Amino acid sequence: MGQLVKIHVSVAQWRTKTASLAFFSFSCCAFVFLGWDLVIVKMATGTVPASFMELKIRDRGLGLTKSMDFVKVSNLQRVKFGRSKVFVIRNSSSGSDVAELQAASEGSPLLVPRQKYCESIHKTVRRKTRTVMVGNVAVGSEHPIRVQTMTTTDTKDVGATVEQVMRIADMGADIVRITVQGKREADACYEIKNSLVQKNYMIPLVADIHFAPSVAMRVAECFDKIRVNPGNFADRRAQFETLEYTEDDYQKELEHIEQVFSPLVEKCKKYGRAMRIGTNHGSLSDRIMSYYGDSPRGMVESAFEFARICRKLDYHNFLFSMKASNPVVMVQAYRLLVAEMNVQGWDYPLHLGVTEAGEGEDGRMKSAIGIGTLLQDGLGDTIRVSLTEPPEEEIDPCRRLANLGMRAAELQQGVAPFEEKHRRYFDFQRRTGQLPIQKEGEEVDYRGVLHRDGSVLMPVSLDQLKTPELLYKSLAAKLVVGMPFKDLATVDSILLRELPPADDSDARLALKRLIDISIGVITPLSEQLTKPLPNAMVLVNLKELSSGVYKLLPEGTRLALSVRGDEPYEDLEILKNVDATMLLHDLPYTEDKISRVHTARRLFEFLSENALDFPVIHHIQFPSSAHRDDLVIGAGSNAGALLVDGLGDGILLEAPDQDFDFLRNTSFNLLQGCRMRNTKTEYVSCPSCGRTLFDLQEISADIREKTSHLPGVSIAIMGCIVNGPGEMADADFGYVGGAPGKIDLYVGKTVVKRGIDMERATDALIQLIKDHGRWVDPPAEERAAAAQLNEGINFAIGSCLLKQSDKIIAS
Ligand SMILES: *[C@@H]1O[C@H](CO)[C@@H](O)[C@H](O)[C@H]1NC(C)=O
Ligand SMILES: *[C@@H]1O[C@H](CO)[C@@H](O)[C@H](O)[C@H]1NC(C)=O
Ligand code: SF4
Numbered sequence: 146m147g148q149l150v151k152i153h154v155s156v157a158q159w160r161t162k163t164a165s166l167a168f169f170s171f172s173c174c175a176f177v178f179l180g181w182d183l184v185i186v187k188m189a190t191g192t193v194p195a196s197f198m199e200l201k202i203r204d205r206g207l208g209l210t211k212s213m214d215f216v217k218v219s220n221l222q223r224v225k226f227g228r229s230k231v232f233v234i235r236n237s238s239s240g241s242d243v244a245e246l247q248a249a250s251e252g253s254p255l256l257v258p259r260q261k262y263c264e265s266i267h268k269t270v271r272r273k274t275r276t277v278m279v280g281n282v283a284v285g286s287e288h289p290i291r292v293q294t295m296t297t298t299d300t301k302d303v304g305a306t307v308e309q310v311m312r313i314a315d316m317g318a319d320i321v322r323i324t325v326q327g328k329r330e331a332d333a334c335y336e337i338k339n340s341l342v343q344k345n346y347m348i349p350l351v352a353d354i355h356f357a358p359s360v361a362m363r364v365a366e367c368f369d370k371i372r373v374n375p376g377n378f379a380d381r382r383a384q385f386e387t388l389e390y391t392e393d394d395y396q397k398e399l400e401h402i403e404q405v406f407s408p409l410v411e412k413c414k415k416y417g418r419a420m421r422i423g424t425n426h427g428s429l430s431d432r433i434m435s436y437y438g439d440s441p442r443g444m445v446e447s448a449f450e451f452a453r454i455c456r457k458l459d460y461h462n463f464l465f466s467m468k469a470s471n472p473v474v475m476v477q478a479y480r481l482l483v484a485e486m487n488v489q490g491w492d493y494p495l496h497l498g499v500t501e502a503g504e505g506e507d508g509r510m511k512s513a514i515g516i517g518t519l520l521q522d523g524l525g526d527t528i529r530v531s532l533t534e535p536p537e538e539e540i541d542p543c544r545r546l547a548n549l550g551m552r553a554a555e556l557q558q559g560v561a562p563f564e565e566k567h568r569r570y571f572d573f574q575r576r577t578g579q580l581p582i583q584k585e586g587e588e589v590d591y592r593g594v595l596h597r598d599g600s601v602l603m604p605v606s607l608d609q610l611k612t613p614e615l616l617y618k619s620l621a622a623k624l625v626v627g628m629p630f631k632d633l634a635t636v637d638s639i640l641l642r643e644l645p646p647a648d649d650s651d652a653r654l655a656l657k658r659l660i661d662i663s664i665g666v667i668t669p670l671s672e673q674l675t676k677p678l679p680n681a682m683v684l685v686n687l688k689e690l691s692s693g694v695y696k697l698l699p700e701g702t703r704l705a706l707s708v709r710g711d712e713p714y715e716d717l718e719i720l721k722n723v724d725a726t727m728l729l730h731d732l733p734y735t736e737d738k739i740s741r742v743h744t745a746r747r748l749f750e751f752l753s754e755n756a757l758d759f760p761v762i763h764h765i766q767f768p769s770s771a772h773r774d775d776l777v778i779g780a781g782s783n784a785g786a787l788l789v790d791g792l793g794d795g796i797l798l799e800a801p802d803q804d805f806d807f808l809r810n811t812s813f814n815l816l817q818g819c820r821m822r823n824t825k826t827e828y829v830s831c832p833s834c835g836r837t838l839f840d841l842q843e844i845s846a847d848i849r850e851k852t853s854h855l856p857g858v859s860i861a862i863m864g865c866i867v868n869g870p871g872e873m874a875d876a877d878f879g880y881v882g883g884a885p886g887k888i889d890l891y892v893g894k895t896v897v898k899r900g901i902d903m904e905r906a907t908d909a910l911i912q913l914i915k916d917h918g919r920w921v922d923p924p925a926e927e928r929a930a931a932a933q934l935n936e937g938i939n940f941a942i943g944s945c946l947l948k949q950s951d952k953i954i955a956s
Contacts, residue, residue: 261487262480262570263522267743268559269550271523272483274494277464279419280349280369282319284464284526285494290547291527293320293496294536295353300330300337300835307340309536314348316540320527322351322372324835331363338367351421353834354378355428355867358405365412370419375447376428377867379405390435398432399450406454414460421496422455424448426469426478427875428867441467441478441571445485452493464526466496470829471875472515473573473789473820475499479519480570494526495519501531501829501861508532509542509777510785510814517782518789520550521558521742531832533845539832542774549782558740560711560747567753568746568790575791575821576749578760581726584701589680591703593631593663595727595760599788599821600637600795601812602667602762603805607643613655619805620664631662633856634813634824638665640684640797644672653678665726667705670695682726687712691719707731707764710744717751720759729797731764734779741765741783749792760794763787767800773807776800780815788819826852827859829876837864838882839903848880848907854923858914861891877919880910892917 264270276285284291294313298305300323313321325331331352338350349369354361355377365371379402390398413420424444437443444467455463467478479495486493499515512530519525528550530543552558567576581591594600609616614627620636622629639659645652656666660680667682670689674697682703685695690706704725708717709732720728730748732741745763752759763784767776780798787793796812816822828849833841845862852860861876866883879891883899888906890898890913901909914920 262484263524265523265559266565266568266746267562268557269521269523269553269740269743270557271554272495273492274526275461275492277419277462277494278417279320279351281347282349284419286526288526290520290525290550291319292317292540292543292547293322293351293527293529294318294539294543295322295324295529295531295832295834297536297833297837298835300324300326301333303333303336303340306333306337306835307344310337310341310348310350311344311346312537313540314346316537317544318348318540320349320351320370321536322353322529323368325352325354325357325360325364326836327357327360328363330835331360334364335367358409361409362412365409365416365418368418370421371409371413372421372423373406373409373451374423374425374428374867375451376425376430376433378402378451380430380432390432395432395436402450403454406451407458410455410458410460413462414458418462420455420460420463421466422448422451422463423466423468423496424478425500426467426471426474427500441474441481444469444478445482448482449485452491461493464494464496466498468498468500469875470499470501470511471820472499472511472518472785472818475515476518476789477571477573479524480522483524484571495524496527496529497525498529498531501831501863503533503828503830505532505534506777506810506814507818507828508534509774510781510811510818512542513546513778513781514785514789514815514818516546517549517778518786520546521553521740521782521786523554525550533830533832533841536832542778545772545774545778546782549778553740556738558738558743560739560743563747563750565746565750567750568792570790573789573791576753576793577758578727578794579758580760581703586701589660590663591665591682591726594638594665594682595794596637596822598823599793599816599819600760600762601809601816602638602640602665602764602795602797603636603809603812604797604799605639605641607641607645607652609805610645610649610652610655613651613658616655617658619809620659621809622662622664629658629662629664631664636664636809637795638667638682640799641666641668641672641681644668644676644678644681647676656681670698673698673702684729687716687719690723691716705729705762706759708748709733710741710748711739714751717748720752720757721755725759727760727762727794729762729764730793731766734766734768742786745787745792749787761792762795762797763793764797765799767798767803769801771800771803773803776803776808777811777814780811781818785815785819788815788821823856826855827876828862829859830862831864833864836867838885839864839888844880844903844907848910851907851911852914855914855919855921858919860910877917878910878914880906 264272271286274285276283276287282291296306296309298309300306306323310321323334323337325334334352341348351370351372352361352364352368353372355374358378361371361373380398424447426439426444429439429443429447433443433447437446448465448467452463455461465482467475467482469475469478479497497516497519499512503511509530509532516525516528516530528543528547530539530546532539580595580597583590583592603620605616609619614624617624617629620639621632622635623632656678660666665682666678667684668678669684673681673683682705683695683698684705684707686707689695695704704723705727706723706725707729710730711732730745732739732744749761765780765783767779780796784793784796796815798808798812800808813822813824817824817827830841830845841862841864848860848862858878859876861879863879863881866881877893881889881891883889886903887900888903889896890901890906890910892913897913898909911920
């Protein structure tokens with residue numbers, strides 16, 4: 146695929162006056178070549194499968210449908226052509242009008258730059274960047290990956306802020322950011338800087354600026370770096386209204402930005418300050434929203450508007466970020482940014498982060514998925530893990546992630562070069578493995594051993610079989626009079642490295658009960674040959690397969706094949722002639738030079754090339770006594786890196802001496818973080834900062850406690866309105882600090898209740914969820930299990946799958 150189109154003009158997105166943003170994706174695309182004649186090559190409509198149409202319409206009130214079009218390549222000029230707007234590509238640096246585009250995938254109307262998004266797809270090679278100096282800290286590909294965080298104190302409280310910065314620095318952070326809202330905070334910044342210098346803390350300070358150019362000007366005199374948010378630096382906040390921008394309006398706004406932003410650039414240049422042009426998926430301007438929707442494309446263009454001004458003034462000490470709370474969107478946005486920088490020949494470093502990642506394991510997981518994925522493609526020069534926790538607690542997981550990225554790049558971990566034709570870098574499409582089909586003569590139902598939204602497999606020990614009820618509970622099955630039943634978040638299959646002896650009837654009965662409710666039991670070939678367990682699935686590796694020893698099993702035995710992914714192609718050939726229920730991708734953790742991500746990509750390429758549709762489970766065996774954070778980070782960045790590209794059908798984590806519940810939770814968190822299987826309420830909560838208007842940790846804990854039983858519902862909890870309304874792009878309901886002691890409630894992007902007293906706000910939120918028909922009472926255990934006996938569960942899973950697919954496709 147990927148027929149290369151060399152064109153002078155790219156695609157414009159065209160909307161009628163009446164089309165609202167919600168229907169953005171359905172507008173026509175006109176493919177236009179400019180020779181200097183305009184020729185319409187193709188008109189494409191309906192880039193989203195018809196089946197999603199209905200959902201979008203139904204879902205209109207909740208959240209905004211996102212544009213999925215990739216239209217622009219580099220510097221654009223908009224020209225009118227008939228009723229459509231046409232973007233002309235100009236390569237500012239070379240003066241050439243030519244850029245190369247190709248379809249994102251075969252037959253896709255999406256055009257993306259042919260330029261690569263990373264140095265190598267088969268190994269980790271850091272993307273070459275220039276060095277940006279942030280105070281005394283050098284950021285870029287020639288330097289270690291820098292770790293940073295942000296203070297949560299009131300910036301005006303100089304003492305507290307200085308204390309917190311010192312704690313953060315002592316934990317080993319390289320850079321720290323402080324929010325600066327207004328003039329009084331800017332004044333405090335001078336004292337903060339002085340105080341730290343006197344105490345011999347030279348850690349570079351970054352001012353986080355939203356809406357306030359004059360504040361930025363002032364603080365640039367004392368801080369080392371200014372972060373501007375292109376979504377709100379010169380623009381008022383997006384109103385999420387249907388706005389039609391004419392060419393003139395658009396041009397005028399760009400001129401306005403230049404006017405407001407240029408003085409800051411000049412000042413940074415003069416004082417040797419650095420700058421981050423930090424786009425947030427959650428806060429894009431109306432201008433960008435109206436042209437691009439809140440898509441990765443819009444995020445990149447938003448940053449480029451500012452970057453062009455910097456470059457025009459010959460200022461280059463800046464870097465980019467493209468944060469989003471959805472790791473899938475975040476990864477795509479950074480890739481697109483790099484691809485477009487490559488088109489331009491730009492080499493600015495990257496600051497990576499997942500915004501509003503949330504609390505505890507959820508937050509760590511989302512960051513591991515987003516940041517870990519990019520680091521393994523050699524992208525990222527400074528990172529922040531944002532958690533709804535005290536900032537010093539972000540440093541350790543952040544450092545672990547940075548180490549993972551540095552090590553991968555130092556060893557150039559990867560696999561032998563191969564041609565990758567099927568993976569999609571810029572738009573999500575899930576490769577779905579063929580789910581098990583019931584075969585004639587089978588005594589038990591194997592259809593439930595994998596889950597269509599993503600499966601969780603868990604290793605189970607002989608010991609656990611001694612207490613069956615505990616085991617069932619650990620697998621998150623519901624118990625009805627001591628018998629297990631599957632629920633929304635029940636483990637789909639288990640791996641038993643060792644089978645109980647043939648005469649251990651209790652243990653065997655426990656296993657039979659699992660098999661009877663379609664939980665798969667997988668056991669190694671040698672075990673099954675010596676102590677056969679009826680209806681078990683058997684784990685075989687390629688060697689056992691090619692030697693034919695597996696043929697000692699009764700005919701029709703279901704197989705789970707273990708594959709490393711770096712085998713010679715001759716060895717993989719055997720996959721073409723075998724009937725297996727699933728593949729387990731399992732590369733030993735101890736491999737130094739070979740990476741899981743790249744071997745898996747090679748394996749998926751082989752499968753696609755040969756039209757093999759085995760479901761693939763990411764099987765990771767961690768060394769014993771791995772640190773919990775390393776486990777989360779390892780799972781997120783190794784398996785997550787593939788799942789965000791739609792590659793893989795589930796996860797099997799083995800970690801000796803780890804708590805079973807923790808491991809299971811980590812697996813489900815991973816699937817939810819990759820937007821596959823929603824087994825609990827999704828929370829988007831900001832990490833809090835000096836702007837936060839309430840105790841975020843406390844409120845967030847309270848809200849979680851009361852709403853944690855609503856899988857499929859997502860709730861945003863935001864300390865203030867800077868990113869607040871924007872992040873509702875991803876959430877159904879929002880709880881946002883409006884003024885001190887007052888909360889605004891949102892449905893989608895729309896504020897529906899303003900200025901509610903904090904004491905009543907959580908109840909009002911619950912009422913709101915009820916009013917929108919999304920509430921269910923927390924189920925009593927037995928009742929839920931009984932309901933599960935009927936078909937209730939399928940319904941619940943079904944609606945959430947559709948909703949998720951909708952989100953991902955539309956993102
Ligand atoms: C744009 O110009 C730069 C600098 O001359 C060059 O490196 C880059 O390849 C050009 N991109 C395209 C698509 O022509
Ligand atoms: C696992 O998740 C459940 C449900 O969210 C939670 O109640 C439990 O505390 C978690 N356990 C561990 C060990 O993380
Ligand atoms: S949304 Fe949260 S982290 Fe972001 S600026 Fe507001 S309070 Fe700070």
